[in-house]
Amino acid sequence: xxxxxxxxxxxxxxxxxxxxxxxxxxxxxxxxxxxxxxxxxxxxxxxxxxxxxxxxxxxxxxxxxxxxxxxxxxxxxxxxxxxxxxxxxxxxxxxxxxxxxxxxxxxxxxxxxxxxxxxxxxxxxxxxxxxxxxxxxxxxxxxxxxxxxxxxxxxxxxxxxxxxxxxxxxxxxxxxxxxxxxxxxxxxxxxxxxxxxxxxxxxxxxxxxxxxxxxxxxxxxxxxxxxxxxxxxxxxxxxxxxxxxxxxxxxxxxxxxxxxxxx
Numbered sequence: 001x002x003x004x005x006x007x008x009x010x011x012x013x014x015x016x017x018x019x020x021x022x023x024x025x026x027x028x029x030x031x032x033x034x035x036x037x038x039x040x041x042x043x044x045x046x047x048x049x050x051x052x053x054x055x056x057x058x059x060x061x062x063x064x065x066x067x068x069x070x071x072x073x074x075x076x077x078x079x080x081x082x083x084x085x086x087x088x089x090x091x092x093x094x095x096x097x098x099x100x101x102x103x104x105x106x107x108x109x110x111x112x113x114x115x116x117x118x119x120x121x122x123x124x125x126x127x128x129x130x131x132x133x134x135x136x137x138x139x140x141x142x143x144x145x146x147x148x149x150x151x152x153x154x155x156x157x158x159x160x161x162x163x164x165x166x167x168x169x170x171x172x173x174x175x176x177x178x179x180x181x182x183x184x185x186x187x188x189x190x191x192x193x194x195x196x197x198x199x200x201x202x203x204x205x206x207x208x209x210x211x212x213x214x215x216x217x218x219x220x221x222x223x224x225x226x227x228x229x230x231x232x233x234x235x236x237x238x239x240x241x242x243x244x245x246x247x248x249x250x251x252x253x254x255x256x257x258x259x260x261x262x263x
Contacts, residue, residue, distance in 0.1 A: 019040065019044045019048030019049065019052065019171075019172065020048070020172055020246055021087035022048075022052050023052050023055065023248070025038065025085060026038060026055035026057035029056075029057065030056050030057075035058070036057040036058065037057065037058040037059075037060060037076060038052050038057045038060070039060045039062060039069040039072045039073040039076070040059060040061055040062075041062065041065050041066050041068055041069045041165070042061055042063065042064055043064060043165055043171065044061075044171065045250050046250065047249075047250040048248055048250075060072055060076075065162075065175060065176065066165060066174060066175025067176040067178075069175075070176070070178065086178075087122060088120030088121055088122025088123070088184050089122065089178055089181050089182055089183050089184050090122070093122045093126075094122050094125050094126040094183060094184065095126060096126070097122050097123045098126030098127060098129055099126075099130075100123070100127050100130075100243065101114075101126065101128070101131045102130050104131065105131065105134050105135075110238065110239055111138060111238070111241050112137075112138065112139060112237055112238025112239055112240065113140075113141060113236050113237075113241070114139070114141065114240075114241045114242075114243070115225035115228055115229070115234070115240070115242045115243060116128065116140065116143065116225070116243045117142075117144070117170075117172075117173060117222065117224050117225065118144045118149075118151055118173070118192070118195065119144065119150070119151065119173040119174070119177075119221070120151070120175065120177050120178070120184055121177060121188045122184055123243070123245065124142050124184075124188055124192065125183065125187035125188055125191065127140075127243065128187070128191035128192065129187060129191060132191050139193045140192055141192075141193065141194045141195070141196060141225075142188065142192045142194070142196070143225050143228050144170070144173050144196070144224060145168045145169070145173055145198055145200070145224065146199055147166040147167070147168040147200065148164060148165050148166040148168065148174055149163070149173070149197055150162070150163045150175065150176045151185070151188060151195075152195055152197060154177055154181075154185055155185075155188070155189055159185075160176070160177050160180075160181045160185050161176075161179075162176050162179065163176065168200060168203075169200055169203045169204060169207070169219075169253075170198075170203055170219075170220035170221040170223075171221065172219060172221035172222075172245075172246060196228045196233045198224050198231070202227040202230070203223055204220075205227065205230060206218075206223035206224065206227035207223045207257050207258070208258055209223075209226060210223055210226055210244075211254075216247075217249065218246070218247060218249065219247060219248050220249070221245060222246040222247065223244075225243060226242060226244070229242065
């Protein structure tokens, strides 16, 4: 992000977002007295929308996908001369996420497998680049949901594609990667050893497991790595690290999942 004095009195616009990055940006803007406009689709859960509004950001709800929200953010940024801060396809965002990879190496230098939630690829690309730069033998696993995994579809097609965004417990992993993706598509293609897709039932089971066994309240997107382990999708040889990436879950949804509702 630019230094606050460089963006003072300007709107900070968002690209498409599932709520978590928008919440972080809204918080940063509030701390520096900067106006933030966050563009979200109608599929973003109400608890995430309200959390962003509570931080003082202007929230725009448009369309039925994050691709729609991205186009709206780009339109506003162009018309108002605002600074556009994407949630994943930006060198500074990728580098910031990559510090998590450095923490993994510091705390578990002998790690053999790392499972990372995969959506637009900012988190995965940053972590995987840090890991592979230190030790190319580390096996990286991107993990997503079966319902509308844009990076998976794009990798299969050989270029960025749009997919239908569907309701899912892993809502933070929804949305496209941008047809003009400049960084994360290529980086993910080069650094992802395996890509796993999880069913809604598997994600729900992982949410329950995290709460009952680890006393962790997780949103679906944060539980996909646990789901991959529970489903036996990897054969770990050596230490395994699972990135657990968020707790921004609607509490009513969490209670429904805990009591047996899979979707």
